[in-house]
Amino acid sequence: MKRAANKNNTGTRPKPLVSTKLRPPSNRGTLIERPQLIETLRETLSRKLALVYGPAGFGKTTLATQWHAQLREAGTSVAWLAVDSSDNDLNRFLGYLVEAVRSAEPDMGEGLRDVIEASPGSAVDFVIDTLVNDLSLHDADFVLFLDDWHLVTESRVHETLQMLLSRSPPNLHVVVASRTRTGIPLARLRVQNELVEIDAARLRFDFEESRTYLTSVKSLDLRPEDLVALWRSTEGWAAALQLASLSLRESGDHERILQWTSGASNDIGEYLAENVVDNLPADQVSFMLKTSVLDRLCGDLCAAVTGKKDSTARLEALEKQEMFLLPMDEERQWFRYHHLFARFLHRRLQKQMPDKIKDLHLAAAEWFSSRGHTADAVKHALLAEETSEAVALVERDAMNLVEHSHMSTLLNLVSQLPRTALFDRPRLQMAIAWATCLTHRRQESMEALWHVERLAEAAPPQQKALLLDEAKCVRACNSVYADQITGVEQLVKPVLSQVDKFSPWAVAVAANIRAYCYIRASDYGKVAPLMLSARAYQDRVEGVFAAVYGRCFDGIAAQSAGRLGAAREMFSGAMDVAIRTAGRQSHAARLAGALLGQLLYEENDLARAERLLSDSRVLGFEGGVVDFYTATYLSSSRLMLLKGDAEEALAILQEGEDTGRALSLDRLRVAVACERVRVKLTGGDVRGAEQILAEVDTRQQPTDSDEVRVYIATAKARLLCARGTAGLAVGILRAQIAAATRRGQKLQELVMRILLSVALDLDGEAAEAERALLDTVDEAVPLGLIRSLLDEGPPLITILERARDHCRKHGADAGEGVRFSATAQRLLMISRHPAHGVRGQSGSRTRVAELTARETEVLRLLEQGRSNKEIARALAIGVETVKWYLKNIFVKLGVSTRAQAVTESRRQNLFSAPA
The missing domain is CATH 1.10.10.10 (Winged helix-like DNA-binding domain superfamily/Winged helix DNA-binding domain)
Known part of the structure; x- marks a missing residue:
């Protein structure tokens, strides 16, 4: 097993999916047609759920497979998911659910698996809602089959299915095959007349079906009284009838079998299975027992486990002998034993070859490991009680998973390992630190870093330095995600000064962090050269996040400096990279979409902005650094306000408040609180605005950032204008304009100048207000600032119209160089024509x-x-x-x-x- 852990395949992308879970078993033998049960299942096409339940071996899967085949032949969209015990991990189940749907309709659920991987534990609502929305656009029935549902016992997975059923569109129908009825909202579905049930009593073969099976399908020559005896003793249990047919075919003691007609069904099954196996050649029995440790079988895997080079031929022979070996794909590459028969074989293996079981699992682990199936390899290593080897397997692929944003897969694998077995693995602890940092689990990340730093002290000097310097980089990333910038640039300096010693991932992240420090310090001119030099490292990282973040930070710097065209190019480039690499609906695309959506909103491209911002709100707690959150929540709120829906605007800002509180992001909380002040004032609720601002003032600390002070100053200025004391607002705004100019924050300077024009007009300085506004319009509009002007509403439009009329009347005599430019005229025209897809202030729509x-x-x-x-x-x-x-x-x-x-x-x- 040491060889498996040491194989150098870390450069290959892990294969987290088992494709055979997405296909029903392939039966080429003759099956008993069950038209009455199929007709019952057809009722599902006018219901939400069909539940087929009963003990093992009652033909649940076979019945579901038959109907699946009929639906598919009729052209209906059908998806299949065979769940197993590993699907008790919620993120794994969600991933397979998405891929099952996509296997039937590839255009549905695009990029959802990337969202699940990058947002472990928080993607459920978005995944289900997206699937439901995509299904609602599908203009035909869609049937989803979930086989072996009883293997799922995790309540969160049960709740996910219940969520899907409660939100499902009329064209979605779910068929569940299970030994139990656990985890399904049966009472509610019955009351709603949305449930079809087929239980064990209906699954049992009646006498005619049993006779047809034994005489026609199995070609047994039996007397009528023997048929009756077998039917009664097996109680129509399909698996027992199959075992009986094999026993009668293989054994010479027919009378003994036929006379054995008492006992419970399980006893009959055990007895008949023993009769079948005991009459097979010893070499064949040995092969079956050894391969019973496998959940799925192929020739190459079985050869690795049993040492039999002819394993493919052996599997084909077992299928022909009908030894309860079910093909899992149409190509017949993969098989599995019937669950009932597999349990019987494994019990016998434990009795007859207990000393072989460990080696069998180790061989399976090595085979899966060599092919990049880390999860399967770890499972078998743990079953072999080789914990250290399981840990080595996870450690080998851990950073590969991080770079591909497969945080969910990595953290799930880690959760299967004993915590104490991880304490002496510095590289694995480093990967855990990265994964938990990037999913906003700071405490867990810092705990992993503590182990890294502890272990580094005992490492050779060169390794110690590399471990400690990368650990500093993770600490810096944790600080940036927590919106704490002090001292961060020093933490990444060692990595950036020794780029050849670190992985492209570490260098790319360190460069992005330094760029973000420049942004927060308003050193915008340093960002582009840094990002240009880091681009080679960003693009060498196998995953997409480093490249997307780098381009986004480059865009934020350009936007803050007033270069909106360059910012749009960077944000669009980030979107292109994310879509090309991870898909349009990926986590990375949504991060870039937040910033691009904010910019498109500013440029008045409202329909495109709304689509991007709506998607970005799904990011929830995994929304990146604060700038992504503020872009999402503030611009989404303004879109709703523009539609005339102040209630929804406030609800969106409440989402931002909840996120800020949960992640202790004060800058985000202040930003959304000050935007709530703006919404309240737009609705004339001065008292409500005062209360919100008073709470913000109470929370303010002397160490708050420039951005926090700007948010609060702006909100105060708006409130002063609303109170009728605009003169005080003018003083505040002039001070903010001077500070923004000094820091090189051109965008902030222009926004403040817009508000200053309104405040001057309210303070009775009409002429100065007109001059200030016209100058600002001529500078802002060509850059792309449109909504910052128009969102000031009637007060700003009144100034513009008055300035236009004044210039028309007096022409060159308007005084002091005042002129109404084509740019100002264009802005007035835009104000009269609401943008595509968005309600105007009055709530009316364009046609x-x-x-x-x-x-x-x-x-x-x-x-x-x-x-x-x-x-x-x-x-x-x-x-x-x-x-x-x-x-x-x-x-x-x-x-x-x-x-x-x-x-x-x-x-x-x-x-x-x-x-």
């Missing part, structure tokens, strides 16, 4: 202008009741393109279903205007 010509065509066909395929044929486009158009239409109309889209289009009378 056909919201939709492109092709979207309008799709909507017209949708109103006619056309399916996606019919729409695709009518417009000569692909079905996937139709789905893409529908998603856009849903966003623009603010709906989530096809029926709602039609209703909303009629309400708005969209089709009265030409397409």
